[in-house]
Each structure stands twice: as C-alpha cells, then as structure tokens.
Amino acid sequence: MVIGFWALAGLTVGAAAMIIVVRNLLHAVLFLILSFVGIAGVYITLSADFVAVVQVLVYAGAIAVLMIFAVMLTPLSARDNAENVLQLPALVLSGLVITGVTFVALETDWRLAGRGEFDSTAEAIGEALVSPFVLPFEIASVLLVAAMIGAIVLVRED
Amino acid sequence: MPILSPWYDFRDLGNAAARLADALRDIDAPEGVVYALVGLLGAVGVLLFVGLTTLVNIWVERRLIGRMQVRRGPNRLGPFGLLQPVADAIKLMQKEALTPRLADGLVFTLAPVVIFIPAILAFAVLPWGEKMVLADLNVGVLYLLALGSTNSLIVFMAGYASNNKYALLGAMRVIAMLISYEIPGVLSLLAVVAFTGTMSLSGIVDFQANYWSWLLFFQPLALVIFLLGSTVELNRSPADIAEAESEIIAGYHIEYSGMKWGLFYAVELVNSIAISAVIASLFLGGWWTFGLEEFVPGWLIFIGKIYACYFLLIWFRGTLPRFRVDQLMAFAWKFLLPMALVNILLVALEITVWEEFDLSAGAVLPVFAVVNFALAGALVAGWARVMAAQFERFPRRARLVPDIDVPLPAEGGGHAARAAV
Numbered sequence: 091m092v093i094g095f096w097a098l099a100g101l102t103v104g105a106a107a108m109i110i111v112v113r114n115l116l117h118a119v120l121f122l123i124l125s126f127v128g129i130a131g132v133y134i135t136l137s138a139d140f141v142a143v144v145q146v147l148v149y150a151g152a153i154a155v156l157m158i159f160a161v162m163l164t165p166l167s168a169r170d171n172a173e174n175v176l177q178l179p180a181l182v183l184s185g186l187v188i189t190g191v192t193f194v195a196l197e198t199d200w201r202l203a204g205r206g207e208f209d210s211t212a213e214a215i216g217e218a219l220v221s222p223f224v225l226p227f228e229i230a231s232v233l234l235v236a237a238m239i240g241a242i243v244l245v246r247e248d
Numbered sequence: 249m250p251i252l253s254p255w256y257d258f259r260d261l262g263n264a265a266a267r268l269a270d271a272l273r274d275i276d277a278p279e280g281v282v283y284a285l286v287g288l289l290g291a292v293g294v295l296l297f298v299g300l301t302t303l304v305n306i307w308v309e310r311r312l313i314g315r316m317q318v319r320r321g322p323n324r325l326g327p328f329g330l331l332q333p334v335a336d337a338i339k340l341m342q343k344e345a346l347t348p349r350l351a352d353g354l355v356f357t358l359a360p361v362v363i364f365i366p367a368i369l370a371f372a373v374l375p376w377g378e379k380m381v382l383a384d385l386n387v388g389v390l391y392l393l394a395l396g397s398t399n400s401l402i403v404f405m406a407g408y409a410s411n412n413k414y415a416l417l418g419a420m421r422v423i424a425m426l427i428s429y430e431i432p433g434v435l436s437l438l439a440v441v442a443f444t445g446t447m448s449l450s451g452i453v454d455f456q457a458n459y460w461s462w463l464l465f466f467q468p469l470a471l472v473i474f475l476l477g478s479t480v481e482l483n484r485s486p487a488d489i490a491e492a493e494s495e496i497i498a499g500y501h502i503e504y505s506g507m508k509w510g511l512f513y514a515v516e517l518v519n520s521i522a523i524s525a526v527i528a529s530l531f532l533g534g535w536w537t538f539g540l541e542e543f544v545p546g547w548l549i550f551i552g553k554i555y556a557c558y559f560l561l562i563w564f565r566g567t568l569p570r571f572r573v574d575q576l577m578a579f580a581w582k583f584l585l586p587m588a589l590v591n592i593l594l595v596a597l598e599i600t601v602w603e604e605f606d607l608s609a610g611a612v613l614p615v616f617a618v619v620n621f622a623l624a625g626a627l628v629a630g631w632a633r634v635m636a637a638q639f640e641r642f643p644r645r646a647r648l649v650p651d652i653d654v655p656l657p658a659e660g661g662g663h664a665a666r667a668a669v
Binding site (some may be wrong): 147 | 390
C-alpha cells in the first residue's frame with residue numbers, strides 16, 4: 091500500500107511537472123490526463139473506489155476532452171506553450187501556494203482512520219447527496235441546466 | 249454451489265483458485281504472495297481468452313460478414329480458411345511499421361500500445377461464474393464506463409500524432425462521438441443500477457439469479473439504448489465515422505501500418521467482445537441461465553452468450569449502411585437521450601412503488617416486465633415516427649407533385665405544379 095501510494099504520488103506529481111515543462115500544448119494535455127489517472131490511483135489507495143472511478147470518468151474522460159477541444163479550436167495557441175511576462179509572478183504565487191498547503195498539511199493534527207474493511211462508498215455518497223446535502227446538489231443542477239440553456243441560446247442561429 | 253467444492257469442479261474455475269489460495273495459506277505463505285499468485289492466474293486466464301478469441305474472431309467476423317454480403321469470405325488457408333488469421337498476423341508482423349517524418353513520434357508509437365490497456369482492463373470485472381471473477385469491484389458498472397471514456401482519448405492521440413489532416417478529422421469525430429454517446433450510455437446503465445440496487449457486475453448477475461429472470465425482461469429500453477450506444481462507441485460500422493474509408497480514407501489510423509495497425513484492428517475486436525460480455529452479464533444473466541449452470545459450466549454459458557451478442561454486432565456491421573456525422577450526433581441527442589431519461593423516470597417510479605407498498609417480487613416483477621415492454625415498444629415506435637415526420641418532405645415513395653406540400657428543388661418546382669393544378 092505504501093509503495094503503491096508513493097509510486098502513484100510520483101506519477102501524479104511528475105506528470106503535473108511535465109505539463110509545465112513540455113513545449114507542445116497537446117502533450118501538456120496528455121500529461122494532464124496521466125496526472126488525473128494518477129490521482130484516481132491515489133483515491134484507490136485511500137479506499138475511495140467510487141471517487142476514483144468518477145475521477146477517471148469525469149476528469150480523464152470529459153474534462154480532458156474539453157481541454158482538447160479548447161486547444162484544437164484555438165488558432166492563436168500555435169500548439170505551443172508560449173513564453174510570457176507573467177512567468178515570474180506565477181512562480182512566486184505557486185511557490186506561496188505550495189508553502190501554504192505544505193504548512194497546513196504538516197501542522198494539522200490529522201485524525202488517522204484505521205484500515206478497516208473496504209466499504210462500498212457509493213451508497214453513502216448517494217445518501218449524503220439526497221439527504222443532508224440536497225440543497226447544494228439541487229443548486230448545482232440548476233446552475234448546470236442554466237449553463238446548458240445558455241450554451242444552446244448562444245449557438246442558435248435564428 | 250457450496251463454498252468448498254473440490255478443486256476439479258470445473259463448473260466454476262474459481263473453486264480451483266480458492267483451493268490454491270487455501271493451500272498456499274496452509275504452508276504459511278505471506279498474504280501478498282497468495283494474492284499476487286491467484287491474481288496472476290486470473291489475469292493469465294483472461295489474457296488467454298482475449299488472445300484466443302481475437303484470433304478466432306478475425307475469422308468468424310470475416311466469414312459471417314462475407315456470408316451476409318453473399319460472398320465467401322476467407323476460405324483458402326486451412327479447412328474453411330481457419331488459418332487465415334494466423335497468416336494475417338504473420339504478414340502484419342513482417343511488414344514495416346512506418347512512421348511519418350513529421351509525426352509526433354512517441355505519441356504515435358504509444359497510442360496503439362496504450363489503447364490495449366482499457367480494453368484488457370474491462371475484462372477484470374466480468375463475472376465468469378459465481379466465484380470466478382477476477383476483481384469484484386462494487387463500482388463495476390461505473391468502472392466499465394470510465395474505461396470506455398478513456399478509449400476515445402487514445403484514439404485521439406493516434407489521430408493527432410499522425411500529423412495527417414484525415415487522421416485529425418477522424419480523431420475529432422471520435423471526440424464528438426464520445427461526448428454524445430457517453431451520456432445515453434451512462435443513463436441507460438444508471439437505470440439498470442437503480443433497478444438492481446448494485447453497481448457490481450456479479451451483484452447484478454446475482455439479482456437476476458435471485459429473481460429467476462433476466463434483466464432483459466425488465467429493462468428492454470436500457471438494453472436497446474446501451475446496445476446502440478455501444479455499437480457507436482466501438483467505432484464499428486454503421487457508426488464507423490471515425491475511419492469511414494469512403495470519406496476520410498481510414499481516419500485515425502490512416503498513417504499506421506504493419507503491426508501498429510494490427511493492434512488497432514485487434515483492439516477493435518477485443519472491445520467488441522468486452523461490450524458483448526457486458527451486455528451478456530447485465531441483461532442476459534451472465535453465467536446464470538435458469539438452472540442450466542448446474543450442469544454446464546457457467547463460463548461456457550457466458551461465452552455462449554457473449555458470442556450471441558457478438559453475432560448481433562456483426563449483423564449490424566454486415567447489413568447497415570454508415571450514418572452521416574450529423575445523423576449520428578442527432579441520433580444520440582434527439583433519440584437515445586430522451587429515451588434514456590424516460591427510462592430512468594420509469595425505473596425510479598417502479599422502484600418506489602415496489603418499496604413503498606412493500607409488494608412481493610413475484611407479484612410485481614411480471615407487471616413491470618409487461619409495462620416496460622409495452623412502454624418501450626410504444627416509445628421507440630412513437631418517437632421514431634415523430635422524428636421521421638420532419639423528414640417526410642423528402643418523400644421516400646413516388647407521389648404526385650401536387651400532393652407534396654413543399655416546393656421541389658427543381659426549377660419552378662411545386663409552386664409551378666400547384667399553380668398548374
């Protein structure tokens with residue numbers, strides 16, 4: 091389990107690093123997908139099977155497709171990771187974020203759950219969505235419907 | 249079947265694996281070794297099945313399509329042309345696998361290799377028998393859908409890396425197809441999952457064994473939607489718009505040759521078998537067949553069902569003409585998606601009635617079956633008629649010009665004709 095976690099973490103972080111390093115935008119998208127798959131693997135080591143599968147379905151399936159569409163339909167991107175003036179501020183900002191997250195992760199007194207049975211999480215998530223969290227769930231669905239109608243209105247010709 | 253059947257009970261090869269695991273534990277082997285060995289055994293079994301069926305299916309598919317199209321198919325090499333797949337494989341391996349100079353080399357080479365990963369992984373969750381399942385995930389159905397969604401991305405890798413405009417067109421078509429057909433696929437299986445109350449494939453088979461019936465009888469609409477949707481995702485004719493020889497030559501694998509092309513060809517067959525197996529276990533009861541599995545090994549029954557579904561896929565391929573791209577998209581959004589939504593509503597209603605009134609399964613399931621079949625037939629026929637109504641102005645049978653309500657494209661057209669009347 092520990093070996094698996096470190097291998098997956100290495101894969102995820104390595105792929106994430108490659109996203110910024112590679113020059114070709116499509117390669118960056120492919121590395122992003124690899125990193126998503128790595129995260130799904132990390133979820134599996136955390137016994138979150140449902141979230142892991144949904145991670146692959148939604149991120150590696152749908153979001154990645156969205157990215158590919160965005161890259162392919164953007165003529166000015168010229169298929170390359172361009173240089174721009176924001177490099178230094180971005181470096182500083184991401185450095186600060188990493189420091190902050192690391193600090194929180196190290197300082198928090200985590201409650202460690204023992205490794206029990208590999209429970210089925212799908213039912214629990216479903217129950218949670220329709221009983222305690224029904225309002226956020228409904229708001230999210232209304233928002234998505236609104237976005238969908240907006241998209242349809244935007245592309246209608248008449 | 250009792251848990252501790254003898255190891256030679258070949259009705260369920262899971263028995264042998266369980267006995268092997270027990271024997272290993274008896275000699276105090278570490279749990280990791282037991283797990284790895286039994287897993288490896290299962291994986292080798294699955295790979296053997298996949299490899300052999302792929303070889304056989306090349307022949308089966310070509311022969312059957314030949315028969316359907318009043319040809320003979322491969323019949324020269326060996327008895328009935330049975331050695332043709334072997335000859336094909338040898339030929340492909342000898343051929344040079346060219347890489348175009350401006351291609352994206354690494355991605356180009358990686359794509360046909362990586363595309364096998366989701367195809368093979370899909371076999372891990374299939375229940376071949378009561379205990380004969382490699383990984384009984386409790387999110388099995390969702391796992392299969394997730395694998396299916398990654399497949400198209402790898403096809404896109406191939407199309408993009410080829411640096412060929414036809415390949416890129418094919419790749420973009422695959423992506424558009426994925427977005428459209430993933431939704432009805434997910435929704436149709438959601439109905440199945442809601443009805444059975446489990447996402448594990450062996451759980452769904454157990455449900456069918458438990459109620460002594462196949463899910464086909466309760467979920468005909470879901471079966472139709474999933475079958476049509478997965479035919480499209482398989483990228484086979486009548487929905488092979490991504491490779492469409494007559495439009496974009498061969499689409500995403502236009503630049504591939506030799507064994508790299510062979511891998512794409514093989515993975516298509518593997519995927520067809522995987523989809524057939526999923527349909528067989530979700531809708532046709534998997535290894536369970538009304539008590540027959542007591543006498544015939546469950547996995548043999550399952551293979552028989554897989555081939556029945558596979559025959560259906562070949563039938564589609566051999567007889568239906570290819571859709572146009574816009575027709576295929578419209579089919580997903582305007583036909584399959586509304587059907588799937590209605591089906592989910594129906595299933596939710598039935599489950600609620602079943603649980604709220606605490607009815608016995610024997611009383612309620614036959615009613616569901618009749619209602620669902622009637623509604624499915626009425627919905628498909630009715631919605632098809634509504635959809636077809638708008639195309640009626642392009643008449644399919646000969647009619648008098650004055651009867652047609654619209655101007656004809658010809659000069660003067662309908663107006664002139666009507667004025668004359």
